[in-house]
Amino acid sequence: MRVKKSWWQSGGIRIAAAFVFLILFGGAASGIYLSQIPPEQPIAFPHKTHVALGAQCAYCHPAADWGPNAGLPSLSKCWGCHQQVQKKSPELEKLAGYVQRNEPIPWVPVAIQPDFVKFNHQPHVRAGIACETCHGPVSQMTVALPQPRQNMGWCLDCHQRMRPNDFVRLSDCATCHY
């Protein structure tokens, strides 16, 4: 005797469910992947070389000391040094091109947070947190690489190591979300 199959055991439904699962899973996987690869930059800026030459982070990103955004160096700051440095590499040719056309370099920000997260560099820098703590070993990078899993748990993980009184303040929703 043949047992009647219930509706969810039919092949069509199962294949459709598999497709839906694959689409959702694929979307999630590619979304995670795309957020973890470094974006294409107009100039492949070698952080490694500049740090090795002794440039401090705050020389090019000084606003970290007084504001929410660390900022990107202006063309004149790049050119201030590089008009004296010989322009042999193709990347420096690009920089010279921007200077000639007098247009700003369209850098693509790498370490970005969503709109509902309000991060301020200043308190972190003033508390003596090294840039590498959050941005990774920039001294070994060429273009800046996004750091994986920079999420809320990661923020709180560090805030939790502060004094208990400070943790009350630093775990408050309004510290970062408003």
Place this chain on the structure above:
Amino acid sequence: MAEERPAKWGLVVDLDRCTGCNACIVACALENNVPFVGEDEVAYGRALYWIRTQRYWEGEYPEVTPTFQPVMCQQCGNAPCEPVCPVYASVHSEEEQINLAVYNRCVGTRYCANNCPYFARVFNWFDYELPEPMRSYLNPDVTVRRRGVMEKCTFCVQRIVRGRQKARAEGRELRDGEVQPACVQACPAEALVFGDLSDPESRVSQLARSQRRYHLLEALGTLPRVTYLKGVGNHGG
């Protein structure tokens, strides 16, 4: 640095001084990226205001005088909006002693608005498009809320946080009146006064001790942080 005492932010609304000019509403909307929804949506009861002026008429017809009462979120100490939220999007901030609306947690059940006796919470029924140049006027310090999210007055917490971070960087305490919400800053009659209620010498504390003080719907026991000063002039109740 010395241990900081947590501030208890409070607002005083002097109804004797309020002229009903609505400057606070405009300032609030611009500061907090509150979209203008248009007449039709307001008629449907979907207005988005974090602060509104309630208008009352005093007296019989030829002899009428208007009185105005600005009403914003009262930042209750015992808030009815908080226990009803199923996802903890409406939480009490221990640090600022205000009620928060955490936009990224909110799933839009609207329980909090239904439980608010002051009608202070408003809901984003749609994504409101801004005409092109207006997008440049958005405040980068405040989240642009999406459709389906509850929002309300935050006492301009972005200004509080920014002011405190600035004071800490300079190694000093916040001065009285240094941090002001947009409505307080915009009020031409100084009907709104903002400050730290835990400091007995601050201007807001002194005004909040006035004999004209009262709280909205005091009998509900919500312990509001907003104190109203009754009007005693010819106009005002």
